[in-house]
Amino acid sequence: MSLRMALLTLIAGQPRSGYDINREFDGVLMFVWHAKPTQVYPELKRLAADGLIREQDEGPRGRRPYEITQEGLRTLREWLTTTSADHSQRNETVLRTFALWTVEPAEAQAFLREELEYHRARLRGLRVLQKGLDLDRPADRAALLGLEAGVRRLEAAASWAEWALGVVATWPSTTAPEQDTG
């Protein structure tokens, strides 16, 4: 259900084609929602068939931009005000962390260093995007909040990885299990 709402949210902000949406799913929205092109295009057709979005005139290079309809906007508002958010998440970084005790501390540290680097790089990207917003546009004012959520999450993830690296440094090797020194 939420893929529909993700598409409506993007198109409500400004008219977009499937291709535009796919680029967002690969970029900014990677930490919010994502879908493959093969899922996006048929869903856009369905939204149009249901009257929630409308195909605009074909743009350059065969683009098919969609705009939101009154009915689409109404559906989006209803979703926001009458249903509550699903808080269940899937986070592979944390899942792997729970299994880290099964590998050598050196391997665990390699994993954490990779995570640290990844989150730092993403953080830089988000901050650039945040500066590009036009706060006179209501949709961009909301995007500011959304991007700030991403920035704070990435900062938390990066500082966690740094902290975890220090903790793992104190772990005994798995092949030479801990022994008391008494």
Next chain:
Amino acid sequence: MSLRMALLTLIAGQPRSGYDINREFDGVLMFVWHAKPTQVYPELKRLAADGLIREQDEGPRGRRPYEITQEGLRTLREWLTTTSADHSQRNETVLRTFALWTVEPAEAQAFLREELEYHRARLRGLRVLQKGLDLDRPADRAALLGLEAGVRRLEAAASWAEWALGVVATWPSTTAPEQDTG
């Protein structure tokens, strides 16, 4: 693929039945991984058929606890060391945030207050769990890192919601659009 790894991770930490695992997916692991009982039970059967886990003697009340095998542990280590984590995420709270400009500021604030309360409540729960860990057990040492990741994420989410409430307070009503006062 990662559901298998989530199950292996849990069972590697200590033997567990499907029921145990379902309770974890509903509780601690809600921000890490989740699956419904109807997906968990068949997957456990498959893992056992593949020799990655082994059914122990039937416990009280018809419980069927599984323990990890050497082959299962080897598979888990290989996953950790030879593949890298998928960082794509789905976060309905942030998705909804991008659409918040379509509703009245008062409705947006109600949403943010609900989020704030939710994250604060979860945070308290995680901190209790973290205190219950036995750091002499390697699996619990890894769990400490995992739970800390959750704590930091929830802290970030709560402080973001507080900040966002302040920002939304400055938004003009959608029915009475902004006008310059000059």
Next chain:
DNA sequence: TGGAGCATGTAAGACGTTACATGATTTA
């Protein structure tokens, strides 16, 4: 003119959820 990227799609299969089913054990 040939390669990279633009832009949209179909089909098959894997993964995940919802609805439903079953029986045992503990507690009131």
Next chain:
DNA sequence: TAAATCATGTAACGTCTTACATGCTCCA
């Protein structure tokens, strides 16, 4: 002895991914 909870499952359906297909346009 009735209700709540424990504990495991099947079937149908919906969502998402992977593999494959097509043609256009920009740039070197």
